Amino acid sequence: VTRARLPLGEILDDAGETVAAVAFPWAGVLWLTAIPLRLAQAHFAARLFELGKGAPSYGDHLRHLALLVSLTLLVSLAGRAVFVRACGLRLRGIETRGGEWRVPAAGFASYVYAALAIEAAFYATWVAVVTVPFLILVAGLAAATFPLVDRPGLTRPFAVIAAHATRVGPLLGLLAVFAVAALLAAANLYVVFALGRWAAGAFTGFDATRWEGLLALSNRRFLFVLLAGGALAVEPWWLASLVVYVHKLQSRSSGEDLRLWFERLRGAEGAG
């Protein structure tokens, strides 16, 4: 039974239930802390393409923008940690009043360190395209496993990630599902902007030509904002899915799921 499969559909169903249960206010905390990061990333990418071939001459300017992205990443990591803790408490059936904020310090410090290492690896190796999905997955697992890191250390967070990256099938399935979901969310966001532009056209004084140019896919800045919005929209479900995956893996390897199953059986027998 400990080798039992982890069906992707089951993980997604449980993640959907978990997000619905913790959405208010914890998905809000996650989004509020992630919006500055996604907007800073979109601005950095748009600025790079505006500068074009002349970008190397604007090193200081780009470094300031990159530092802004890194600092907003730290804020976003705090939001992710609180959200992951809220999901974990919910999955264990623990109800606390504000306990979601009490993120374990050792786990969080190790998470920040691991996330920055993954971020650096991402920028250093993005040219080898295959590393990108792998590092996105590792970054997600770093968030989902940080509560299990009980003491700070340089290798400890990666050892915990490796110990939970044993089921390749469900992990690759989650990655594929959420890549498609992020693109669909970005496409939906585009439709929302287009509808907004169309509705605003009914008002006099609305400069339709200007907004058509700004909200067109040929405008790189708008395209990056759409992609950032797509990533932002699916983030709670992505993180919750990985928390559910880690929770299921842990409960199966510890036999906790078996104990609960026997409890349910005995309860049903008693009722019968």
Next chain:
Amino acid sequence: VSTCAHHPDRPAHALCMSCGKALCQECANLWDGIHYCASCLAERRRVSPSRRPWPGWLAVLLASAGLLWVATQLMVWAGVLAVEVL
């Protein structure tokens, strides 16, 4: 319905996440959001302080500060490379 390992007359309220014993409300100790029995909790509290975690803290804080700087530099390098490649 299962009963407490220490009080057979009481229904189980939680399971110790360390030894797996069923515990009643009185015997269940919540520590960092996880239930433990008294002996497992005492064991955890006895082991934790003796590990002297400060070298680990120092290493993680220094490494994080270094990685923040490295990630920022690499972001600019990767961005400039992306503009040239794409």
